[in-house]
Amino acid sequence: MIKRPFFALTQPKLNYDSVEPDPKEPKSIPIPSNLILLLDEPIDSIKKALIKKGNAVEKGEKLSLYSESTEYAISPVKGTITGIDTYSDNFGNSSTYLVIKSDQEKTAQTDTITYDLKDNIASADEYLRTLPGAPPLKILANDNLKINTIVITCADTDLLSTTHQYVSLKFWDALKQGTQILKKITKISKICVTIPENAKIQGGLDSIPVFKTSLAYPSNLPAMILKNNLNMILPAGKTPEDLGVCFITAEAVVSLANAYKTKSAGFEKILTVIGKQGTQYRVKATIGTPLHKIFKAFSILVNDQDRIVIGGPMKGFATYTHHHPVQADMDTVMIQDRDILPEVSDYPCVNCGKCLRICPVNVPVNILVRYLEADLYEEAADKYDLESCIECGLCAYVCTAKIPLYQYIRLGKHELLKLRADV
Ligand code: SF4
Ligand code: SF4
Numbered sequence: 001m002i003k004r005p006f007f008a009l010t011q012p013k014l015n016y017d018s019v020e021p022d023p024k025e026p027k028s029i030p031i032p033s034n035l036i037l038l039l040d041e042p043i044d045s046i047k048k049a050l051i052k053k054g055n056a057v058e059k060g061e062k063l064s065l066y067s068e069s070t071e072y073a074i075s076p077v078k079g080t081i082t083g084i085d086t087y088s089d090n091f092g093n094s095s096t097y098l099v100i101k102s103d104q105e106k107t108a109q110t111d112t113i114t115y116d117l118k119d120n121i122a123s124a125d126e127y128l129r130t131l132p133g134a135p136p137l138k139i140l141a142n143d144n145l146k147i148n149t150i151v152i153t154c155a156d157t158d159l160l161s162t163t164h165q166y167v168s169l170k171f172w173d174a175l176k177q178g179t180q181i182l183k184k185i186t187k188i189s190k191i192c193v194t195i196p197e198n199a200k201i202q203g204g205l206d207s208i209p210v211f212k213t214s215l216a217y218p219s220n221l222p223a224m225i226l227k228n229n230l231n232m233i234l235p236a237g238k239t240p241e242d243l244g245v246c247f248i249t250a251e252a253v254v255s256l257a258n259a260y261k262t263k264s265a266g267f268e269k270i271l272t273v274i275g276k277q278g279t280q281y282r283v284k285a286t287i288g289t290p291l292h293k294i295f296k297a298f299s300i301l302v303n304d305q306d307r308i309v310i311g312g313p314m315k316g317f318a319t320y321t322h323h324h325p326v327q328a329d330m331d332t333v334m335i336q337d338r339d340i341l342p343e344v345s346d347y348p349c350v351n352c353g354k355c356l357r358i359c360p361v362n363v364p365v366n367i368l369v370r371y372l373e374a375d376l377y378e379e380a381a382d383k384y385d386l387e388s389c390i391e392c393g394l395c396a397y398v399c400t401a402k403i404p405l406y407q408y409i410r411l412g413k414h415e416l417l418k419l420r421a422d423v
Contacts, residue, residue: 015215017159018165018198021200023166026270026282026283029286031104031286032102032288035076035077035102035288035290036098036325037063037288038073039065039095039096040071042086042094042096043084044065049066050067051064057075060113060114060115072130074130076286076287077286077288078102079102079103079107083099112265114262115263115265119184119185121141121185131252131255131266131328132252132270133249133250133251133252133255133328134252134327136246136252139246140188148190150246151230152194152253153247153249154167154168154199154250155213156272156331157312159313160274160312160313161332162282163270163271164249164251167249167251171250172201174254174258175205175257178257181257181260182248192211193205194212196212211229213229214228218394222234223240223361236385236388237387251269268286268287269287269330271283271330271332274313274335276336285326287326303338304338306336307341308335308336310324314392343402344404352401355405359395360390361390362388368380368384369405369408377412377416378416387413
């Protein structure tokens with residue numbers, strides 16, 4: 001069972017945090033000697049691999065496992081591949097990790113490879129999927145999805161995180177340029193932006209509509225933005241893309257602007273780091289940097305059995321290794337001390353009804369969880385609204401019996417997809 005990642009010492013507030021009015025520069029983490037890149041494709045020992053241990057790589061080089069692969073990583077450094085192995089995520093999905101030993105001196109002296117970037121979505125998708133902020137170019141390039149609306153989110157989706165507010169505040173001009181680039185390469189004219197209601201952002205966004213989102217959690221989740229700002233209800237089991245709407249973060253849009261300006265990829269990811277005492281830090285780290293390098297930079301000691309959580313207190317998931325790398329879509333990282341981990345129990349539901357009262361979409365969580373505990377995923381979906389859940393984590397936050405409800409739901413949805421794929 002994946003453990004509930006709630007922050008133990010100070011309970012999460014149920015209002016989003018706001019970025020400071022005049023934030024200082026993020027702490028820059030030096031490029032480490034070994035970087036780890038994740039490739040969303042499993043190793044297939046039957047196929048002939050394009051990359052192998054000992055290969056030299058250039059800064060900005062596109063790396064794919066096989067000639068027919070559609071997934072790729074981009075090397076942030078000039079160096080040598082020293083490891084290729086299987087990576088398994090919390091749900092048991094397999095992908096591949098590459099270890100790249102950086103040639104520090106040459107990386108500093110060498111320019112990043114430039115790309116023949118054209119003003120169309122296929123060209124952007126060919127090179128820029130792994131930019132900081134992970135722009136959803138694969139989705140936008142998929143003709144079958146028929147995306148007709150793009151929502152740029154300057155508001156952060158989880159509590160305690162201020163990554164996207166910081167990027168919007170500091171790089172508003174680049175955000176404007178990126179928005180125009182998005183319009184040009186996708187040919188989608190309906191683009192809007194969400195910002196927190198108290199954001200102090202100077203200037204508008206030309207003709208782009210700006211929606212203000214409430215500070216109350218979970219108003220920045222896609223399903224809530226669809227409902228509150230776009231007047232659209234997300235049907236059970238559907239994604240925003242199914243409705244023709246694609247969400248993209250402020251950081252991804254700024255990265256796109258920079259990439260089109262330099263014709264090359266950027267690698268520096270902004271993250272909010274939440275330490276053991278709840279202190280928030282902001283860092284800039286190269287994609288592929290192992291997380292322990294970040295903790296070390298803030299003198300945060302990582303002990304055996306401490307819990308490292310990718311994401312914020314409501315929606316994050318624990319990782320089992322402090323070698324886990326910074327990824328393009330990683331906005332927040334938390335560490336919880338082993339001696340004050342939040343309580344999770346195997347006690348049965350006491351029928352207090354708190355989860356029912358707090359759920360924004362009226363899922364009968366207390367009954368649903370009984371089906372999930374019994375691995376009855378189809379019944380959970382058909383009778384108890386498993387697929388209506390918008391994954392806010394509020395039910396688990398209030399649960400009297402400390403049942404890891406959110407983790408049961410995420411696992412249940414994953415198992416349901418697998419079951420349906422097997423039919
Ligand atoms: S995570 Fe819990 S509270 Fe949130 S939508 Fe899903 S069932 Fe409801
Ligand atoms: S909050 Fe927890 S204990 Fe209370 S009804 Fe919901 S599942 Fe049961």
